């Protein structure tokens with residue numbers, strides 16, 4: 001049983017927002033489209049969604065938010081992920097160090113950690129909190145726990161952190177377990193100015209020994225100076241959307257066919273069994289590439 005949308009895109013990945021709450025206030029944050037505080041899904045709701053997703057052949061899940069590590073039942077949520085489903089998490093890393101080992105033991109495979117600056121003062125300006133040391137500890141704890149590869153997410157912000165690209169490449173250079181992801185700012189309504197990630201990508205291309213194209217979103221991975229670097233360029237990118245294989249779930253239990261749309265959600269809160277399966281089909285039927 002597989003979920004293929006009307007554009008021929010096979011849904012193989014579920015992206016679940018576990019909470020809309022966060023302990024940071026990043027200036028640019030899209031909050032995965034959730035800005036109001038919402039009543040979170042229960043562990044049972046999440047477990048049932050995962051069970052149905054597995055039945056439909058969805059073989060990987062990304063836990064995100066808000067900040068997923070602030071959920072008290074995070075370990076139980078990970079334990080509820082069905083066998084054979086690859087589980088990863090995207091986190092700001094501030095609360096990660098003390099729980100990294102437990103997350104791994106519960107079945108989490110790897111983490112992406114957001115770190116927009118290696119400079120303490122600048123990190124504070126971007127995120128609203130002076131927590132760079134905790135994030136750096138979180139990165140090392142994740143590596144030690146085997147939550148690898150650890151991907152570092154860096155949103156490239158014009159006039160703010162563009163000058164840190166080389167620093168990040170040096171930071172990851174020679175460390176096989178760390179991958180960098182430079183992310184283009186999705187500018188929704190935020191008037192922050194969009195950095196020219198295409199220019200950065202051209203430069204990386206010139207310097208790379210090897211370039212790999214990932215199946216997901218057809219993203220490119222560049223290998224240079226001992227570092228692996230991905231560039232995530234979602235805006236006005238038809239190729240990215242044409243190869244989008246993820247279905248989202250909002251923290252309050254709605255299937256969300258596209259990150260950038262808020263008008264086509266399917267409410268599945270509290271739904272079980274065949275009724276939930278049918279709603280998965282409805283949501284996949286509503287999927288269409290945002291940029292086409």
Ligand SMILES: Nc1nc2c(ncn2[C@@H]2O[C@H](COP(=O)(O)OP(=O)(O)OP(=O)(O)O)[C@@H](O)[C@H]2O)c(=O)[nH]1
Nearest residue numbers: 062064088090112151153181183232234244246259
């Ligand atoms: N437009 C768009 N942006 C996305 C999508 N998925 C991820 N992103 C953006 O890509 C960036 C990285 O997302 P992550 O949560 O780290 O996950 P990922 O890199 O997509 O997934 P993995 O490579 O499997 O770890 C974030 O800025 C997301 O907002 C998507 O389907 N559409």
Ligand SMILES: C[S@@+](CC[C@H](N)C(=O)[O-])C[C@H]1O[C@@H](n2cnc3c(N)ncnc32)[C@H](O)[C@@H]1O
Nearest residue numbers: 028029030065066067090091092114153185186
């Ligand atoms: C919304 S956060 C949720 C998970 C966690 N709190 C974190 O920061 O990693 C997921 C990812 O989206 C990125 N992100 C948030 N707002 C964005 C925007 N406007 N454009 C591009 N990426 C964004 C963040 O940097 C982070 O890597």
Ligand code: SF4
Nearest residue numbers: 022024026029066092
């Ligand atoms: S830590 Fe993540 S969810 Fe929180 S404000 Fe920053 S990007 Fe958004």
Ligand code: SF4
Nearest residue numbers: 241244258259289290
């Ligand atoms: S914008 Fe929508 S269609 Fe495009 S990649 Fe993101 S979620 Fe998929």
